[in-house]
Amino acid sequence: MNDAHRFAPLARGLSRGFARRLAHALFALLAACIFPSPGIAAQGDGVRLHDIAWPRSFGYRIGDTLPIQITLEIDDGWIPDRDGLPEVGQGDRQFELRRLDVADASHRCAQCRTYTLEWQLMKSVRAPQTLQLAPTTLRFRKDNQVQAIAVPAFAINAAPLLNWQARTDWINSVHPGYRAQDFDVSAPLLRTAGWTLTAVTLLLAGLWAGGRLGGQGARPFARAWREVRALRLAHGRQGDGDALALAFRALHRGCNETVGRTVFAVGLPDFLRDAPEFDDLADDLAAAFAASRSVFYGLPPSARFARFDDLYTLLGALRDRERLHARHTPTAANAPAPTTAAGH
Amino acid sequence: MHPEPVDLSAWRTRALDFERQLNDVLVGMPRTVRLMTVAVFARGHVLLEGDVGVGKTTLLKAVARGIGGAYQRIEGTVDLMPGDLVYHTYVGDDGRPRVEPGPLIAQGSELSVFFFNEINRARPQVHALLLRLMAERTVSAFNREYRLPWMQVFADRNRVEREETFELPSAARDRFLMEISVETPDARDQLRGLMFDTRFHDADALIEKVTPATLDHTRLNDVATAIQDTVQSSEVLDNYGVDLWLATRRPAQYGVRLSDVDIEEFIQSGASPRGVAMLVRAARVHAWLEGRDRLVPEDLHDVFFEAIAHRLCLSPVYENQRPLYARPFVAEVLRQIASP
CATH class of the missing domain: 1.10.8.80 (Magnesium chelatase subunit I, C-Terminal domain)
Known part of the structure; x- marks a missing residue:
């Protein structure tokens, strides 16, 4: 094969590509003559990019704004083209234009103006991420001439919102890109634990004093004894008439609650039948009830139980028997298991 | 008001004696007798409740004898009218019609016990008359007003049969001091006595053992007032x-x-x-x-x-x-x- 044959396809390809380009150029020239179009600004007359002041490229979270200040040197007669500037509200899923300001920047150069595009970050990220602010074009016109200024893309680092760090100024304590430190809550925890312990202790003490703890709720005479003891401390061993009446009421309440019904003097035998643990105190109880009737109903005064001490002693004895009975009464928890007869 | 002052201690002795005599007549009914005694001295009217043959009439006759004064009884029937309590009419031997006082006023103010048997068989008109009688202890008849100052009404209700009965209105029931139940005793020896002891077979003879006028019925109102005051x-x-x-x-x-x-x-x-x-x-x-x-x-x-x-x-x-x-x-x- 000779060289002519070897380069023939290449020569054919080149000649075809050259012919096509030439045809395009001619067609374009013809079209430009028939349909006049906006021209390209001549060199040295138009809009020139002076500089761009970028915001920081890190530490953004949702809602933050990115002001981009574009300073342009604009010759006379050049104005922003219709739709040549982005509109407020325009944007993509990540950024949205919040503000577009134009300010004179003659301190920079004689014909300088600053266009401030304030974008807002609309995307919340789950983890630190780099987001791309798309390039923007600012287009200017003078008569039929158009000139576009390209604002390049800009990348920022966005971070998720973090837990607030301070109770008092929680809004400002939310920082992006910042790993929250745990509060040192040991002191308030200790303080709270101390107060809780104190409150629980007081509550338990109150319950105990009121006879509602440790099974005392089921021991009415223990409660009655406490009431009379308190009265005795407050009023002395003799006590006045009102205090003695209160003490007798405590005794009656103890009897009533023990058997679940009102116990009157004539009902004492029934009371002792239902609560045989007090059998040995039958005489004392009868005397106390008789004394109670003299206090409450105006019957002749009784020789016994005219003082606190007698009633206090009786209630102490009743309390002791009640406690003893409670210890020896099988409850559901400690009752012996029922025995079954083994038939052989 | 009786001019003599009331000696409550002596009257209590008489009351307990009266109670004892009633207990001799009515075996095994101490509570009923006590309540009757209370009613007598509280001067209240009494509804009696109990089956037939348990001794209600005997009790009332004994009470009337012990209190003194007159005793009258009337049976409640569906055709009983208020006038039947006040008067009755008949044709005399001479063929002329006669009008005589009825059970309420026949003894005048001496009436101390008025027993209305089966009161719920009587019509509401009769209940109305009874209401006034119990509240005011007066009754109008023959163009005058009869005062019955010592009268106590004892009434019995038939609770078994319901036909042709008229339940007492609540207002009438409220006039009664008490409703006392007269029950047969439960104790076996008492039941045996009631069956075989012949002295219980003749109620009239039994009642005659009660000393007449153990309590002076004319003094009972004064005694009652004294008790309430004391x-x-x-x-x-x-x-x-x-x-x-x-x-x-x-x-x-x-x-x-x-x-x-x-x-x-x-x-x-x-x-x-x-x-x-x-x-x-x-x-x-x-x-x-x-x-x-x-x-x-x-x-x-x-x-x-x-x-x-x-x-x-x-x-x-x-x-x-x-x-x-x-x-x-x-x-x-x-x-x-x-x-x-």
């Missing part, structure tokens, strides 16, 4: 009585419960103020008979059921079963309401 209550007991009363009206609020009963719906209306006044009146007599001049809760208890139960208006659903519910309800009220 026996005193106390503030604690007053409060207890009020609690008992309110518990009959609003039982749920006072923790009164009955099994299988919606207690909120149980009571239509509780005891009336007159009822509780009568309760305390009877309780004072009870205290006096017990030898006290101060009221204690047991005095209220002993007469509470008889003085209050018949005044309670139960809801219709429970009214038909009153005997089933009334006593447990009253017992529960006494159980729940506490007093020192």
Whole structure:
């Protein structure tokens, strides 16, 4: 094969590509003559990019704004083209234009103006991420001439919102890109634990004093004894008439609650039948009830139980028997298991 | 008012003697006799309840003999009219019509016990006359007013048969101091005595053993007034009585419960103020008979059921079963309401 044959396809390809380009150029020239179009600004007359002041490229979270200040040197007669500037509200899923300001920047150069595009970050990220602010074009016109200024893309680092760090100024304590430190809550925890312990202790003490703890709720005479003891401390061993009446009421309440019904003097035998643990105190109880009737109903005064001490002693004895009975009464928890007869 | 002052101590002795004599006549009924004695000295009218043949008439005749004064009895029938209590007419031997005083006024003011047997067989017109009679102890007849100052009405209700009966209105029931149940004794030896002891077979002979006029019926009103003036209550007991009363009206609020009963719906209306006044009146007599001049809760208890139960208006659903519910309800009220 000779060289002519070897380069023939290449020569054919080149000649075809050259012919096509030439045809395009001619067609374009013809079209430009028939349909006049906006021209390209001549060199040295138009809009020139002076500089761009970028915001920081890190530490953004949702809602933050990115002001981009574009300073342009604009010759006379050049104005922003219709739709040549982005509109407020325009944007993509990540950024949205919040503000577009134009300010004179003659301190920079004689014909300088600053266009401030304030974008807002609309995307919340789950983890630190780099987001791309798309390039923007600012287009200017003078008569039929158009000139576009390209604002390049800009990348920022966005971070998720973090837990607030301070109770008092929680809004400002939310920082992006910042790993929250745990509060040192040991002191308030200790303080709270101390107060809780104190409150629980007081509550338990109150319950105990009121006879509602440790099974005392089921021991009415223990409660009655406490009431009379308190009265005795407050009023002395003799006590006045009102205090003695209160003490007798405590005794009656103890009897009533023990058997679940009102116990009157004539009902004492029934009371002792239902609560045989007090059998040995039958005489004392009868005397106390008789004394109670003299206090409450105006019957002749009784020789016994005219003082606190007698009633206090009786209630102490009743309390002791009640406690003893409670210890020896099988409850559901400690009752012996029922025995079954083994038939052989 | 009798000019002589009332010696309550002596009268108590006579009252207890009267009670003892009644107990000799009516075997195994000490509580009934005590309640009758209370009613006599509280000067209240009494509804009697009990089956036939349990001794109601014997009891009343014995009471009338012990009190003194006249005794009259009338049978309640569906055709009984108010006039039949006041007069009766007949044709005399000479063929001329005669009008004579009826059982109410035949003995004039001497009438001390008037027994109305099966009162619920009489018509409401008769009940109306009885209302006035019990409230005012007067009756108008023959263009004049007859005063019956010492009369006590004892009435019996037939609770077995319901045909041709007219239930007493609550207003009439409320006039009765007590409703006393006359029951056959339970004790076997007493039952044997009633069967085989011949002295119980002749009721009239038995009644004659009661000393006539053991109590002077003309003095009973004065004695009753003296008892009420003498026996005193106390503030604690007053409060207890009020609690008992309110518990009959609003039982749920006072923790009164009955099994299988919606207690909120149980009571239509509780005891009336007159009822509780009568309760305390009877309780004072009870205290006096017990030898006290101060009221204690047991005095209220002993007469509470008889003085209050018949005044309670139960809801219709429970009214038909009153005997089933009334006593447990009253017992529960006494159980729940506490007093020192």
